[in-house]
Amino acid sequence: MTNPGHLAETEATELKEIRTACRHLDAVARHVRDFADMMRDLRGDELPAWMDRVLADDLPALHSLVNGLRRDLDAVLAALTxxxxxxxxxxxxTRVKLLKRMGFGRAGFDLLRNRILLRT
Incomplete structure (x- = not known):
C-alpha cells in the first residue's frame, strides 16, 4: 500500500473521491493504514485499541484478521515491539533447502552436512 504522501496529486484526488463514495472502503483503508503504521514504527502498545476500533466497525474481513491476531497475541505483540x-x-x-534440492535425492546427509558447513 503506497504511502498517501507519495501519491501524485491526481492519484490522491482519485483516491479521496473513491474513499468518499464508499464508507466501508474508507474504513478498511483507514484501519489498514493504521496497522501498517504500527508495524513500521513498532508501536505494539496500540494494538489492543486498534483491534477494538476494527471490531466496532462492520467489516467481517478485518474481524477475521483481528481474530487471527488474538489467537497468537503474544507473538504479534512481540513482533510489533x-x-x-x-x-x-x-x-x-532458504540456503539449506536450495542445497538439499541441488542434491536431488542423490546426495546423502553427509554430503549435505559438509556443503552447509563449508558455506557458513
Missing part, C-alpha cells in the same frame, strides 16, 4: 528479526534464520533455511 521488538527490533529482533528472524530474517537471518530464514535466509539460512
Amino acid at each position: 521488538t527490533l529482533w528479526s528472524s530474517g537471518q534464520v530464514e535466509d539460512h533455511m
Whole structure:
C-alpha cells in the first residue's frame, strides 16, 4: 500500500473521491493504514485499541484478521515491539533447502552436512 504522501496529486484526488463514495472502503483503508503504521514504527502498545476500533466497525474481513491476531497475541505483540528479526534464520533455511534440492535425492546427509558447513 503506497504511502498517501507519495501519491501524485491526481492519484490522491482519485483516491479521496473513491474513499468518499464508499464508507466501508474508507474504513478498511483507514484501519489498514493504521496497522501498517504500527508495524513500521513498532508501536505494539496500540494494538489492543486498534483491534477494538476494527471490531466496532462492520467489516467481517478485518474481524477475521483481528481474530487471527488474538489467537497468537503474544507473538504479534512481540513482533510489533521488538527490533529482533528472524530474517537471518530464514535466509539460512532458504540456503539449506536450495542445497538439499541441488542434491536431488542423490546426495546423502553427509554430503549435505559438509556443503552447509563449508558455506557458513
